[in-house]
Amino acid sequence: MGKGAKSPNEFEIIARYFAPLAAREPGALGLLDDAAVLAISADRKLVITTDTLVEGIHFMGDDPPESLAGKLLAVNLSDLAAMGSEPFAYTLSLALPKAWSPQRLEDWLSGFCAGLRKAQEQPGVTLVGGDTVGTPGPLCLTATALGTAEPGRELLRSGALPGDVVYLSGTLGDAALGLRVLRNQLPGVDPTDGEALIRRYRMPEPRVALGLRLAGIAHGVADVSDGLVADLSHICSASGVLATIHTDWLPLSKATVDVLARDPTLLASVLAGGDDYELVFTAAPEASVDIGRISRDLALPLTAIGRIDAAEPGHRNQLVRVVDALGREVDVIDGGFRHF
Amino acid sequence: MGKGAKSPNEFEIIARYFAPLAAREPGALGLLDDAAVLAISADRKLVITTDTLVEGIHFMGDDPPESLAGKLLAVNLSDLAAMGSEPFAYTLSLALPKAWSPQRLEDWLSGFCAGLRKAQEQPGVTLVGGDTVGTPGPLCLTATALGTAEPGRELLRSGALPGDVVYLSGTLGDAALGLRVLRNQLPGVDPTDGEALIRRYRMPEPRVALGLRLAGIAHGVADVSDGLVADLSHICSASGVLATIHTDWLPLSKATVDVLARDPTLLASVLAGGDDYELVFTAAPEASVDIGRISRDLALPLTAIGRIDAAEPGHRNQLVRVVDALGREVDVIDGGFRHF
Secondary structure, eight states: OOTTOOOOOHHHHIIIIIGGGGTTOGGGGGGOSSSEEEEOSSSOEEEEEEEEEEBTTTBOTTSOHHHHHHHHHHHHHHHHHTTTOEEEEEEEEEEEETTSOHHHHHHHHHHHHHHHHHHHHTTTOEEEEEEEEEESSSOEEEEEEEEEEOTTOOOOGGGOOTTOEEEEESOSSHHHHHHHHHTTOSTTOOHHHHHHHHHHHHSOOOOHHHHHHTTTTOSEEEEOSSOHHHHHHHHHHHHTEEEEEEGGGOOOOHHHHHHHHHOGGGHHHHHHOOOOOOEEEEEOGGGHHHHHHHHHHHTOOEEEEEEEEEOOTTOTTOOEEEEOTTSOBOOOOGGGSOOO | OOTTOOOOOHHHHIIIIIGGGGTTOGGGGGGOSSSEEEEOSSSOEEEEEEEEEEBTTTBOTTSOHHHHHHHHHHHHHHHHHHTTOEEEEEEEEEEEETTSOHHHHHHHHHHHHHHHHHHHHTTTOEEEEEEEEEESSSOEEEEEEEEEEOTTOOOOGGGOOTTOEEEEESOSSHHHHHHHHHTTOSTTOOHHHHHHHHHHHHSOOOOHHHHHHHTTTOSEEEEOSSOHHHHHHHHHHHHTEEEEEEGGGOOOOHHHHHHHHHOGGGHHHHHHOOOOOOEEEEEOGGGHHHHHHHHHHHTOOEEEEEEEEEOOTTOTTOOEEEEOTTSOBOOOOGGGSOOO
16 A cells, blocks of 8 residues: 555455455354354354453543453444343453552452442353453553354344334444544433443443344344444345434434434434444334234333335445434445444 | 552463353363364364454564465464364454555455455365454454264363373474564574574464364364464373373474574573464373374374373462473473463
8 A cells, every 4th residue: 555545444454364264164154244153052042242452442441441341341242232142151351550559459450340240140151261462552452252152043243134224222323422422422421321431331231132032033133333324334235234313213222312302413423323233124014913022021112213125226335224213314434334 | 459560361261251251152162172063963063262463462474474474374374273173264454554555455455356366275264254444553364164973073272181191283483583584683694594583484284184083083182373482382281181291202394493503592482482383182102003194194203292291289370381301390381371
């Protein structure tokens, strides 16, 4: 590349450099899905994913270690949820700043491990290994989560079909707005709303139970980590289809509705911001009764937000169309999606 | 802890903070072994380990990316080798400096992936997943390696028995001296010797084939990553035994013999320096014929370097005694073993 050239984004890096190293293993899914699905015995598949959080990029230095632990585990378990996998174990790799005093190190470790203990409980996962090293740089946290899936029951990004309805779990955009509250970019926000949004940013809930229920029902599934438009684009790209979503169908929390009432332009953050860790999935229209039952059983809203269409030539650059209540196309800028 | 208190070392951190989070899973082995061994189907166990390398701590900024890739994979595969496990896959998490230019990023990724391609080949492992993020800090590389083992055939640190012979594969201390060459701490070293030592530091060979052959023969096994004395201490601690090793029995390369001839005090680095990634293991004296055969089959020296004795009260602080050719005890300072 020439001088002044743009750095390749994460997806270009994967395609160009890493996918060839995974070519021998079909279960690696070309490194394009939320996790790998490896056939290691006749009756179970192993599902594995890894995610790293870096201070100054994915979290702030003053984020409480308890919620960081919860978030690190949640982002990994969310990937397993998106594969319809039952999580059972995880490993940790922690690079801890050498500049920390012994007191700060012990305080941080106490808080972090208390957060892990809490976050382990409900999904029923256990720490099974790890590495702890010093770093001259910022805190850098990696977890690798392991789950199992019954052969043939795993959920992939690549199964979406024309005619499918697009569903989203929970509510959209709270995490992106929570981050703005933390950065003092939403002055005048109602304090109760602000706290609710921050909580959703700091303590995402991986939709493990939902993922397990979607086997046999959902066609294409991803978790919302990079942002709804980006993650739904991944489903469309893997499935060779297009999606249209309707802004007036989107499930929004009271806090997000309040914020958008004051500043409607923040809708772009809601659509493109990541970190919600909800599941976006497609299913046939006939599945609506089953999906309604799952929603009631889990006490989790599952909202139809759009539909899937067959891909047409010339649409490769815009896999997801966003339209408002009047059917007008909403412009979502591509630049805001990526962490890298 | 009070002001000026010492930071806990990696083993204290594991015992105090992380082991309780692993208590429910017996296969986590209390986070004290080289890897976890998880029962996930009737006929195979899953063996998993993770290791992180940080620029400025575990490697230098100008280390070639090809050899870094080899080293990252090797340190993880070495842990699997020490469990008698057959590796099959790995995941990567890379935190890449945001300060790098696009050109530098692409050059680094090209070199790193070429190194991975080479390092994957012989052990027959495949990349199956990963995460690539930017960091405001130094390069931070994590790999998680997966292997399988037949139930009952896994090698543990905890099996050493009084009367066992202690064996070491390959040669000892080359990596620690190689690091000294790179740091210009061995002025006047013969250039050929220097290159050989640097190669051993940069490109360790995980002893995967040896680990697979030791099932049913070796009693206590670890890889030499923290240094011979530290890693043999881990075996002794897990097994409740003591070890004595003889400096004049140690297998040394020509380059290391040359360096020690010029400066005999460097023996402490050879004994305590890490990064050799050889296997240290114990076996009954009767196993010597089998071990000789394995050594010939693999064209890899397997050298008896000492013996295991029953633990006596009062010996808890010194699990490994080192004696010279005249039977005099050699003092090995404990401070030099740990990366953290």
